Amino acid sequence: MAAATEAPPPLAPPGAEKKPPRRRGRWMPYLLLLPGILWLVVFFALPMVYQASTSVQTGSLEEGYEVTWHFATYWDALSDYWPQFLRSVLYAGAATVLCLLLGYPLAYLIAFRAGRWKHLIMILVIAPFFTSFLIRTLAWKTILADGGPVVGALDALHVLDVTGWLGVTSGDRVLATPLAVVCGLTYNFLPFMILPLYTSLERIDGRLHEAAGDLYAKPFTTFRKVTFPLSMPGVVSGTLLTFIPAAGDYVNADLLGSTDTRMIGNVIQSQFLRILDYPTAAALSFILMFAILIMVTLYIRRSGTEDLV
């Protein structure tokens, strides 16, 4: 990011940062920034500091808390709740992979094949945003209900035998199992995968496909060597936009799962709002934050698109 501001003009991507500095009013940018940045500092950054301080406090709700630099809270939280942490990473990871597998064809369809249906499909992808996601998640309870058509079909196709053997469903039910939670997570974050994928696919010059075809590349080879590599920025931002919120989510695990599918978000929520053990809750949410920051940084490094963020 810092390097991009000083890049010489010929290297800058088209359309980005080509404006020369304006001389009038040196104080102008600060004046524009001040209210918004102040808001973020006071209600986003400062709370993080408060939370950091809470996480190293000891005491009780009745007698009050005091900062005692009690770092053991972190260790205790981690050793008590590592299964929930692991589960969050696994569920969010599975949902992200499923979102990519499901979202890519639809993004591809909108970008290259939809023709005059393009706008309508786009509306149908975005419109559910305006219906409460809680209502839609509750609808999955009806869809996956015990003895319902979906479960019946999965059973008839012997899918439930396989998923049961894998341990993601139990017996002849899907609700209250890991499969239902992952299904809900996939559903809820799918648009966050489709939109960035679509944006990056849309930018691809159609003539590149023709060129690949002229050079005798089969459609799949064209996809593997041309389309997919060029859509990498979309893949990276899509997977991040899916994985991060999914890892912290507790709504799907609560509505579609059982006590065996509790994720770390559920633990943080109940520690904060029901058990009122603020130091443990704060420590847990910091561990979640750092775990995600580390994973995201490694991922961005590996995928080699650091200029993205």
Place this chain on the structure above:
Amino acid sequence: MAFVDWLKRRLVVIAGLFTLAYLLLPNVVVTVFSFNDPKGRFNYEWQKFSADAWTDPCGVADLCGSLSLSLQIAFWATLGATALGTAIAFALVRYRFRARGAVNSLIFLPMAMPEVVMAASLLTLFLNMGVQLGFWTILIAHIMFCLSFVVTAVKARVMSMDPRLEQAAQDLYAGPLQTFLRVTLPIAAPGIAAGALLAFALSFDDFIITNFNAGSTVTFPMFVWGSAQRGTPVQINVIGTAMFVLAVLFVLVSMLISNRRTKQKAQSRSEPL
């Protein structure tokens, strides 16, 4: 073999439509079950057709109150986040200044943070300050998390703007204010509108951050959450269906209008002077 070939060529379309069906299935279920007449408190099993809930959408205690509260909060949050965010976006695109990197990170972080972390930390702030939780704390939180999204949307639009348009306006002796109001703002308007729409949807639908910072105030998503435990009235499905239909209509109409405008422009351009 012909069928296999046909399938191969259509694979992307079929897979894409399957995903679209997966995305829309819950909306279909919500719509169908808005015409249900459930036995007992929960509306998860189809009993028999009834349009009662549609004729009496406010028939459940507190439901419409929570809905109007959510609309109010979404309105003010959109206004606040759009004003603050648009100003930041302009500053970021138009000016070179120190701490630009730091500002960019501060904008990026709220979007990259799990909601539960932001929700919990904001609650620790309010608890430490002894602030009474309710309307104002919800509004503060919503403006906070909508802000970054508005900045991103407006920034994208302002970046793709041709700076020569403003220079041309100044060459024609337009003052700074006049240039801004007559040239810059109209061009940036679609970006600002997109940002505002996004902020409204995010605020109206937010549950996680609101759940932490609402105290005993009940917004619409919190009403739905509570009803999942106590029993879901059919009216919830009615409102879900109505919102979906309204959203589709709204987008369709705005698209028709912008299509007509671009057509008109194209026509007026092609006419000889």
